Amino acid sequence: xxxxxxxxxxxxxxxxxxxxxxxxxxxxxxxxxxxxxxxxxxxxxxxxxxxxxxxxxxxxxxxxxxxxxxxxxxxxxxxxxxxxxxxxxxxxxxxxxxxxxxxxxxxxxxxxxxxxxxxxxxxxxxxxxxxxxxxxxxxxxxxxxxxxxxxxxxxxxxxxxxxxxxxxxxxxxxxxxxxxxxxxxxxxxxxxxxxxxxxxxxxxxxxxxxxxxxxxxxxxxxxxxxxxxxxxxxxxxxxxxxxxxxxxxxxxxxxxxxxxxxxxxxxxxxxxxxxxxxxxxxxxxxxxxxxxxxxxx
Numbered sequence: 144x145x146x147x148x149x150x151x152x153x154x155x156x157x158x159x160x161x162x163x164x165x166x167x168x169x170x171x172x173x174x175x176x177x178x179x180x181x182x183x184x185x186x187x188x189x190x191x192x193x194x195x196x197x198x199x200x201x202x203x204x205x206x207x208x209x210x211x212x213x214x215x216x217x218x219x220x221x222x223x224x225x226x227x228x229x230x231x232x233x234x235x236x237x238x239x240x241x242x243x244x245x246x247x248x249x250x251x252x253x254x255x256x257x258x259x260x261x262x263x264x265x266x267x268x269x270x271x272x273x274x275x276x277x278x279x280x281x282x283x284x285x286x287x288x289x290x291x292x293x294x295x296x297x298x299x300x301x302x303x304x305x306x307x308x309x310x311x312x313x314x315x316x317x318x319x320x321x322x323x324x325x326x327x328x329x330x331x332x333x334x335x336x337x338x339x340x341x342x343x344x345x346x347x348x349x350x351x352x353x354x355x356x357x358x359x360x361x362x363x364x365x366x367x368x369x370x371x372x373x374x375x376x377x378x379x380x381x382x383x384x385x386x387x388x389x390x391x392x393x394x395x396x397x398x399x400x401x402x403x404x405x406x407x408x409x410x411x412x413x414x415x416x417x418x419x420x421x422x423x424x425x426x427x428x429x430x431x432x433x434x435x436x437x438x439x440x
Contacts, residue, residue, distance in 0.1 A: 155291045157398025158298035164378040164390040166349030172385035173342035179248040182372025183255035188351025189358040191216035193268035209273040213355040221348035229343040267364035274359035383430025
């Protein structure tokens with residue numbers, strides 16, 4: 144029974160973490176930017192979801208519509224912040240040293256941390272309505288909230304949608320061409336700047352969506368972004384930067400390692416994640432799915 148508990152808890156934790164890491168690895172694969180501010184977009188998505196759910200409640204709408212409010216919050220964050228960030232800030236530094244871009248996104252991370260405090264204040268937000276909509280699920284003597292399993296389904300759908308979009312659609316083929324060589328793609332008539340904006344916006348949407356989906360499960364408060372970006376970096380490093388498959392496997396490894404530590408040695412919860420990352424990097428320094436010959440996502 145303990146093994147089943149660890150397995151379920153690990154998969155639930157990995158599900159929302161995969162959505163965050165998927166956006167992070169997508170942005171890196173297309174724009175070649177290690178976006179430290181990704182965790183801040185996750186936090187803004189959580190805050191926006193709390194605000195939208197509260198707004199729906201004040202309008203007298205049924206609690207069953209709260210998932211719609213969460214989705215709209217993620218879309219709003221991506222539509223407002225992604226173009227402003229990519230076109231107004233990051234585009235200025237394209238072609239410069241990659242370390243400089245890391246520092247720019249770190250500065251943006253610090254700015255967004257203060258902006259969230261100015262907009263929403265230091266008081267924690269709690270979003271309980273969506274968490275109770277899906278009832279409970281019984282596994283023998285174990286009882287889980289149905290919302291956790293809904294989160295797993297959403298994570299699987301997000302992964303399949305991104306993979307299908309990249310490998311089975313025309314726009315996906317164009318994005319892959321830009322990933323392999325933006326210069327050649329540009330010479331063939333591809334609007335590379337538009338692809339950058341689109342990819343960055345979708346990556347931020349995934350981060351905000353993960354934040355919105357986890358808002359009912361956690362206390363939405365300042366500092367939320369710090370832990371998320373650290374763990375999501377561990378996921379993409381384990382799986383290999385720029386790999387969808389790597390993000391999925393990395394999230395499962397991190398989720399199961401954390402669940403094992405929580406149920407057997409709680410003091411080593413965070414330490415277990417880095418142990419898992421260190422073991423993988425000893426044997427695969429480039430990550431599990433990193434391609435050396437060509438960058439693929």
